[in-house]
Amino acid sequence: GQQLNQSPQSMFIQEGEDVSMNCTSSSIFNTWLWYKQDPGEGPVLLIALYKAGELTSNGRLTAQFGITRKDSFLNISASIPSDVGIYFCAGEYSGGGADGLTFGKGTHLIIQP
């Protein structure tokens, strides 16, 4: 099946630092998504990307859909304590409606005081 390689696996940063994580795939996707999961909860959608080359921002978050359709990155600027959590990339290849997402293994973001 499709595989998503997400890196880094974990990040230990200081509050206020910028964060960057990325995902690569062996196959193309026509939708890339970034989710955040807090302990004991389900993943929550942060940003959705639908077009190769698309660059989208949501507050301090910026994500891009790679030109090859096989990669995406997520940047978080000026990190704050509530950014702590697990971030997942996800891709979908669909001819029309929702067909199910393939997820990366996640990036654990830990902010040191």
Place this chain on the structure above:
Amino acid sequence: DAGVIQSPRHEVTEMGQEVTLRCKPISGHNSLFWYRQTMMRGLELLIYFNNNVPIDDSGMPEDRFSAKMPNASFSTLKIQPSEPRDSAVYFCASSLWQGGYTFGSGTRLTVV
């Protein structure tokens, strides 16, 4: 909007018992997905439905797992008989369009 509602939140059962997980999708969403999350394998798609019809169940681990969606507002995932390796967090998600997935809070299943 109450979001995707899953029950129970936690389930502890003995090996060999039947387990039923329940999901109520967001009203109006026409796709429903069941995922399983473990430390080793991450988030895996088990099965999904479009308009209450199962489309792809290739992710279901084995015949002990079954899922139904009798109507647009309810789905179940059943494990019979359950085994310790089934211990995981099971998520239900619903969607109206590509990429617009909303996840429930999950059911943490422990099989002892």
